[in-house]
Amino acid sequence: MNTQTSGPIRGPILALDASAAACSVAIRADGDSIAWRDVPMARGHAETLMPLVMEVMAEAGFAFDALAKIAVGVGPGSFTGIRIALAAARGIGLAAGRPVVGIDSFSAMAAAIAPSTLAGRSLLVIVDSKRAELFGQYFDADHHALGEPLMLPPSAMLQHRPAGPLLIAGDAAAQFPPAVDIFRAQGAGRPDARDIARLAEQGDVLLAARPLYLRAADVTLPPSRNKTAP
Numbered sequence: 001m002n003t004q005t006s007g008p009i010r011g012p013i014l015a016l017d018a019s020a021a022a023c024s025v026a027i028r029a030d031g032d033s034i035a036w037r038d039v040p041m042a043r044g045h046a047e048t049l050m051p052l053v054m055e056v057m058a059e060a061g062f063a064f065d066a067l068a069k070i071a072v073g074v075g076p077g078s079f080t081g082i083r084i085a086l087a088a089a090r091g092i093g094l095a096a097g098r099p100v101v102g103i104d105s106f107s108a109m110a111a112a113i114a115p116s117t118l119a120g121r122s123l124l125v126i127v128d129s130k131r132a133e134l135f136g137q138y139f140d141a142d143h144h145a146l147g148e149p150l151m152l153p154p155s156a157m158l159q160h161r162p163a164g165p166l167l168i169a170g171d172a173a174a175q176f177p178p179a180v181d182i183f184r185a186q187g188a189g190r191p192d193a194r195d196i197a198r199l200a201e202q203g204d205v206l207l208a209a210r211p212l213y214l215r216a217a218d219v220t221l222p223p224s225r226n227k228t229a230p
Contacts, residue, residue: 011068012060014092015197016053018045018085019077019105020171020190025052027060028197035059036194045084053088064096071200073191074102075212076127076135076149082211089209102207103199106137106149108191109169111199113143117185122146122162125188126170134172135214138162145205151214 012029023045026036035056039048057064072089075082093100106125113123118141127135129151136157138146150157154175168176169185178184199205 012062012066013069013071013197013200014053014057014064014067015071015073015103015193015200016049016085016089017073017108017191017193017196018049018081019073019075020081021078022190023048023052024073024191024193024196025049025056026193026197027056027062028194028201029060029062031201033194033197038192045078045081049084049088053092064092065098067096067098069200070096070098070100071103071196072100072209073105073108073193073196074207074210075105076129076214077105077191079211079213086209086211093209100209101200102209102212103191103196103205104149104207104212105191106135106139107145107199107205108195109188110137110139110143110145111195112188112192113167113169113185115141115143118143118167121165121167121183123185124157124161124166124168124170124176126157126168126172126176128170128172129214134175136170149214 015026017024021042022040024038026033037052037056070089070093072085089100105127109125123139125137129135132153133151135151137149165181167183167185169188171189173184
């Protein structure tokens with residue numbers, strides 16, 4: 001997973017995410033989140049996301065061409081939700097003539113953990129893959145990623161942990177029972193558009209605006225129609 005560094009972004013940023021069981025949209029300007037919507041949902045992201053975008057734009061009082069950049073969550077997460085958010089972000093960027101950047105789910109959830117909570121601990125951010133293996137990435141106490149994302153069962157994931165106390169966040173954190181030196185983070189169960197906007201503003205963990213898939217999509221091919229006549 002190659003990140004890009006572009007330096008801090010000046011001007012309003014629209015951020016959106018639909019990679020988890022929610023639609024999240026935020027606008028950040030001058031270092032503050034000035035409008036935000038977050039609606040938990042298992043389905044219906046396609047029908048919900050753009051109305052939320054219009055709500056936050058209206059609340060912030062910005063036209064789309066006043067934006068400096070659009071930031072979008074690129075996963076890993078729901079294949080469908082990631083595509084929905086990317087399509088919306090690209091459409092807005094194309095219409096407004098503004099660049100679109102990606103922020104991965106691991107970095108977004110890590111950013112939600114306060115430095116005081118993470119002090120003296122490393123962090124494991126876990127995303128449910130809907131399989132036995134989980135998606136995970138380790139971070140140090142300064143929110144810097146430690147290596148590339150992993151796709152492993154819980155026990156194997158812990159074999160890669162750094163020394164010392166460990167904090168676990170993400171929607172699959174419950175699969176790791178607490179221990180003497182393993183703690184479960186409060187909140188940070190899924191990406192939040194406010195954190196995506198903040199990371200995009202800082203400009204140091206930017207990705208291309210395309211899906212971050214750590215495994216191939218589940219696809220069932222239709223039966224062949226080419227049958228040999230008896």
